[in-house]
Amino acid sequence: MSRQGTTAGGAGGGAQRRATVVDVARLAGVSTATVSRVMNRNYPVAAATRERVESAMRELGYVVNAHARALAGASNRTVGIIVSELVDPFYAYIARGVEREASEGGRLCLICCHQGDPQRELAFIELMHERRADAVVLVGGSVDDRAYKAELARRARELDAGGSKLVLCGRPSLGDDVPTVGVEYDNEGGAFALTDHLITQGHERILYLGGPPGLSTAHDRLVGHRRALELRGLPRDPQLEHPGPFSRTFGYRRMVELLRDGPAFTAVFGANDNVAAGAAQALEEAGVRVPQDISLVGYDDVPVAQELRPRLTTVRIPLEEMGRQAVRVAIGGDDEDDWRAPTTGTLRLGTHIVVRDSVARAPRRG
């Protein structure tokens, strides 16, 4: 394992001193200002000089220090994304939108997963603020807790005071007096449409499964569901509402229990596709046919919806687009002058039902 520092750049392993502008300047026989100018191409430099500087940089293996650069004034070209779980397609697609939009704007993304813990979420916002991210995108529903919201508002103000923006992506605003921007989609309306679709097919007893109580997304969907019931004059039976995690596992387990000793129903509304997928598995294992015996719907239209057999009827959300808009709405109106960028603007994206094969007319009542 012998090693002999032959190459410029050092012999590896330790933290040798990296080349700096000063080194480059010296080697090229110019001033540091000139080096800076050739890097940033924002000022005329003689071709010959540029040539020498660039070759010096190459020879030294020079790589500019982004921290020094950020400190000296330039934006650090970073946007932060905070999600609860990276492997969940719902978040993954939004994150992809954020990443692509950021990347196209020459920015890099800081990402982190709080795994459903509001405290971690808050801590991550702080970390990204320390890094002076141009924007911090908070993805997904938020918990309904007074102290938490107050803390969030405080962070939003701090961020704003420094010229950054807190972006609420898929969650309600914190109030007009809190400087945030947002990108939303319609949870209430989508759920309403879905339940209405079910009712139209003759379903009157619809099992509602999943959605953490206290999470904004879950709350809105449930409200939409109830509104549809009400509008059609159907009773709301608490026995049919089963809040819980947005997870496949929950959908599966609860469905198994309910199949064993639950109330009667002809359709199942999974609060998201994951829950519906879990329910589908339980139904399958119990020998219940979808949609002949029981109809099933989900929400989000993530890939699993098309993977399921029968394919799942669900609500499509423009996930990736939301991610893109999140950074656009935060960055777009921020460096362009102070062009009256709405400090508290909220963009609302549309959703729509995707009818596939998991819903049929309700069986004749016994």
Add this chain to the structure above:
Amino acid sequence: MSRQGTTAGGAGGGAQRRATVVDVARLAGVSTATVSRVMNRNYPVAAATRERVESAMRELGYVVNAHARALAGASNRTVGIIVSELVDPFYAYIARGVEREASEGGRLCLICCHQGDPQRELAFIELMHERRADAVVLVGGSVDDRAYKAELARRARELDAGGSKLVLCGRPSLGDDVPTVGVEYDNEGGAFALTDHLITQGHERILYLGGPPGLSTAHDRLVGHRRALELRGLPRDPQLEHPGPFSRTFGYRRMVELLRDGPAFTAVFGANDNVAAGAAQALEEAGVRVPQDISLVGYDDVPVAQELRPRLTTVRIPLEEMGRQAVRVAIGGDDEDDWRAPTTGTLRLGTHIVVRDSVARAPRRG
């Protein structure tokens, strides 16, 4: 839109001057050194003083500037992840491992997707180097191109010279003289085992579908497949090998074509689960039963493998664990002294077949 610095921190919208250590120090009536000490808790400070400083920080809405901190010496506590696609579960699970391990070590992750473009990948490595990431994790197979590899080696050396590490996660080493660390799993062996499993079940004509030619992962899997064939004395029919993207779409389309006018076969080996999922759909639509008529296997054991009906027999890779090890192997032996951390160590993780329901004995030959 008048603004009147009423609140500490300003009234929002623009880039007000943020509070700095100097401001805090002044307000608390101490020196900046003391402020630094209370923040870092790395040096004794009188309780009363600390109290005053902390309250000053609160009052000013002070948030430390990570760039200044990084510049002044401390590590910036960042690890970079470079994947080709965030929403692909293969990458998502590895990324999750990286993120969790990093997060547990108090680090934040920079992430980016090159979408299969080696040039973008290289560019991102540079960007992360500029940010002085402690480690840059390159995830997934690499293209077999001389110039590309040389460039990668150069970047690895630069990174190493600065005390960072390039981590090769799921791709071959660049050679003993290139300072990288790596975490691998066995592509060749897993494919060998899978094909052998198929042969044991009486299959002699196995269609091999997908895997971009020139991508290391794809190459190794194909080699394993061929070796199993050879070892059992089965002929290798070029007609049965159909390289292509690692995508569901490719699996579907090519399967459709092959079903129409391809050679005879009794089993399909999808180079990964995505391809297998696509093939499964084509098979289903063509009325071909799996596994009675045709057996099907995949690789990776991502969630879709369990979603498919019948459930897919595949090879399990410890995806998340690979991600965790990637940062461990890069960070672990780096700040602990210069404890002869192997500069070019490669960790190899095990894989194993997961037998589910998509393989049956080959139908009697007609």
Add this chain to the structure above:
DNA sequence: ATGAAAGCGCTAACAG
């Protein structure tokens, strides 16, 4: 077209 020098905000010796 190029150079000199003043910071950016923080940490880390080194003194008290």
Add this chain to the structure above:
DNA sequence: CTGTTAGCGCTTTCAT
């Protein structure tokens, strides 16, 4: 226990 001070590497006026 606390203050002073010298950088860290880069950008950016202001000169030349």
